[in-house]
Amino acid sequence: MIGNIGIIVAFLAALITAILYLREACAVSAKQLTKNKWALYFYHIHTAGLLITSIYLFYALISHKFEYYYVYAHTSIDLPFKYLISAFWAGQEGTFILWALITAIAGYLLIKREKELLPVIVPVVMLGQLFLLFFLFLENPFYHLGMVPPDGMGLNPLLMDPWMVIHPPVVFVGYALLIFPFAYAVASLWKKDFQKGLLRALPWAAAGWFFLGTGILIGGAWAYRVLGWGGYWGWDPVENASLVPWLTCTALVHGLIAQKQNKLYVKSNLLLAIITYALIIFATYLTRSGVMAEFSVHAFAETTLSYFILSFFLIFFLGGLLVLIGRYKELPRDKENAALLSRQGSFTITLIVLSLSGALVMLGTLSPLLTGIFGSPASVDENFYLQTNAPLVFVIFLVLTLCPLLTWKNEQPQQVFKQLQFLFYIMVPALAAGYFLGIQTFLGLLMVAALVSALVVNFMTLRKIIRKGLLYSGGYIAHIGLAILFAGVLGSTGYTQSQMLILPRGENVEAFGYQFNYKGIVTEGDNNYPEIIVSSGEKTFTARPNLYLAGGRLMRSPAIHRNITRDLYISPLEVQSDVKREDLTLAAGQGVEYNDYKIIFNGFQFEPHSQTGVIEVGALIEIHQNNQITEYMPLMRYDEAGKHSIPVETAGLGTITLEDIDADNGLVRLTIESVSDGSGESFIIEVKIKPLISMLMVGSFLLAAGTAIAVWRRFKN
């Protein structure tokens, strides 16, 4: 009840706030701009409504109010506290609340910083909020079950990972912040403030870009640590849907920086700001509406919202484009005096390449829908993404090599290449090293050359720049990070080795220069750790992958042994206990030797049964071992449903099952299933050698850190 009141209050307040600010926006001259206190009051009420809803949902989660479907569906009594928090965003209702709440709170920073364009920006932001709140009416987080179940269904076990606790909120901060550049684009078009006004979108675009990018990196880390297939990026629609707006946002941030320096790219920036946010809503549509449900590994929620999210997308996308087209003739044109070899040229190429890459990834993602229009749906595999993006990545690193050496004006090619001469001396050993490490294709070496050049040039420039202060070094750190990250991508995508191993218990199995010795399962609570002693000559360690039951399912989590040059990635597949089956057909009085035992069939025995229509026939079995005789009687039971075998457990020999009876000839068919003492047990694993994962992590960290520094700088001035 309280939660829903919060949603209604937030919705109505958003509507009123939008109208009050809009009235101000329509004021003819700047002099008429009166400080409208009421508009701000209603903004406070809007935030308060969202806070109440969030706090109440949070309270319901931590106090186990299972009468709410959301609490019931995503938590259970035994769920640890940190996962009770993350259950807030385990379902789509919670993510909409989180998204709206972050937008509302970030709005205070906007209100503090922005004055002139605020009356236009706030209504645009509120329109977004109205959509999100409207979704909450349809998919209500406080849906009442009408009774109180004793326990909930628990959190999806795959989500129980520290990285997964922070991944969604980080992504949603990115989503929330990126409505501001969109709103700035619309506001600057309306108020014809294309230079200074639009430029104030830069800190917001940079901040949204940082959070979205960091969220994507965290998602990759989670996939690598938890999912156990050994990868970090699967080109799945859900992943791609967040990558595409990140690419366009990267273009936007660079475009805005160029605009700030040299008044360039006004049109592109407006378009990119509009498209980036439209793509974010489109990502929400793709992942929530179920249109991709047939073509993705990810689970999708119910589809009631599909058309509403689509209209959210269309209104922002088409609305934004219409405003842009309406003002198109009044937009300033770029000066066309710069040659390709100039800083302007390198920015132009960057914007084109990033947009192109985004378009290609989108094309691949939508391939099942696009081909579905013309016939049976077909989707591209990851080769498409790799083949089309590889040349673009190469171009980006060429640009990153040249850009730090260029000024905005035209450059003399001789001058630039003179500065690059020293690269030649580095390139020879670098390429030789790459060649001996296994990169032996021409294109592979070309990529190595581009990466090394970009890395070295940016590092040299960073050394000079950092004297001016850390604040100005963000770009170079991010570019160095990007080069290192792609070195990791190149190594781990192109040069992963993989082998399936069957490890009989206690035996040494060799692969990739390691000795694997399976020691048996160690059980700790719900976790079963098959322990493997791994030795590689000088070093020995114990690898403990995990097989555990969660939510009634067997989950497998990998053991990763990290190393600077390469990771050893062990995915547990299956523990096979060595069951021996023996089929025996015996006549009455006949005996057979089996292992150390002697088995004798002594005839049938008809068991009287109290129930009518039920007959049980037993086979009298004698087992001799070391002069000890034990008698067993496996049964065959006949009733209306047919015949069933009732096996017996023996001491030492395993299970004896009566398979068939031939009463006329006095024959029985038995099977003996013996589970040996565990020495015959074997553990099947897949071992992967993944080179340069450490570089991928270092690169990711530097990229995120560099972006964070850039955000700090843009907010500071």
Added chain:
Amino acid sequence: MKNKKLKWIIGIAVIVVFAVLALYSFQSSLNPYVTIAEAAETARQVQVMGYIEDPASIGFDRESGKLQFLLTDDEGTTVKVIYEGPRPDNLDHADSIVVVGYYRDGLFAAEKLLVKCPSKYEQDGDNNQ
């Protein structure tokens, strides 16, 4: 002026070459979604969506070291799928499975498995009420 013309020509040439490359790559990496019967008739890589009706059919063949199971599609055709790689979590609880690969000699050799989980996975194992 001459310089500008040259820039355009180079620009357009680059775009055309890239567009052809992208189109070619798109074409060659397309995997159509087909039924098992259709998969049997083509030599190209395809995707088949189906269900595992008998979870007991999932297992490792120790000789070949490959995962295998029986997959049944919407038309009711069943095929034995072999897959060299880790067994995905929740294979036995999957709503449906998409296998990507080739049909050869009565077997479907999968290069990739996409396991589609129930959207609210918890419901299937829940007996608390």
